[in-house]
Amino acid sequence: MKKTKKRNILLLVMVLLTLICGTIIYINSSLTPLPENKRNITATDIKMLMDFPDKANRTPIVRTYTKEEFDSFKVAKMDKLRRLTSGNIEGDIPALVLDDGIGVIRFSFERIDEQDIVSRGKIVTDEMPNIRIETLYSQEEPVVIDDILMASEEAGIYLYEVKSRLKQDKTYHHENDSFIMEGLFIKVQYSIDGKEYVSITAISTIEYK
Structure with missing residues (x-):
């Protein structure tokens, strides 16, 4: 007993x-911030990379799927992905500084092997990738922008000009600086060798006044 x-x-x-x-x-x-090895994960053999200056050297949280798999996601799954790509804590995602309301992001796509090793060279997509941008928070209804990436002078590098969308009353104060801050959820759809993919991520934009 x-x-x-x-x-x-x-x-x-x-x-x-x-x-x-x-x-x-x-x-x-x-x-804590999401670890670097969990920030850019793909369920395919393709990864989307993003490049723009960030003062804290943060990298975007990106998830990539085939379009077929992405289209099968339910609302709950999409909400979870939005929260995931928005970071674990405040300040976890990179911030694009807008100059006169405009900032440029460089996109590229690379193939990886089974060991998650990126192959050399940027991939040229079948057509210009489509991009959809949604505001993550706003005092009014979220703004949705559907557009197309632009080709750069370098093969396999695509550009997009991000513009300020929030009204001037969405202003925050930090020390002696006044700035407008906006959260954006980004979806990029593209085709490589006849197969369609979707990559999603989130960033912040900051415009100092």
């Missing part, structure tokens, strides 16, 4: 320790 009681107590202690450890791990992961 005593042995059974001791086993039950030991089992209870082990369960409690497991719950405590799990809670600590969950809280820690929720309060």
Whole structure:
């Protein structure tokens, strides 16, 4: 009887320790930036890369799927992806500084192997990639922009001019600087060798006044 009681107590202690450890791990992961090796993940053999200046050297959180898989996602899955690409904590995603209301992002696409090693050379898409931008937060209805990326002088590099969309009353103050800050959810759809892909990500834009 005593042995059974001791086993039950030991089992209870082990369960409690497991719950405590799990809670600590969950809280820690929720309060720290997403690790670099989890920021750009693809469910295909193609990765989308983005390049623009960020003062904190943060990289975007990108997820890539075939268009067929992406189109099968339910609303709950899309909401989860929006939260994921928006970062674990405030300031987890890169910020594009707008100059006179405009900032430029460079997009490129590369093929990876089974070991997640990126092959050399940028991929030229079958057609100009489509881009959809949605405001992540706004005092009014979210703004949605459908557009097309622009080709650059370098093969496989595509450009897009991001413009300020929020009204002037969405202004925040930091120290002595006044600036407009906007969160954007970005979806890029493109075709490579006849196969369609979708990459999603999120960034912030900052325009100093």
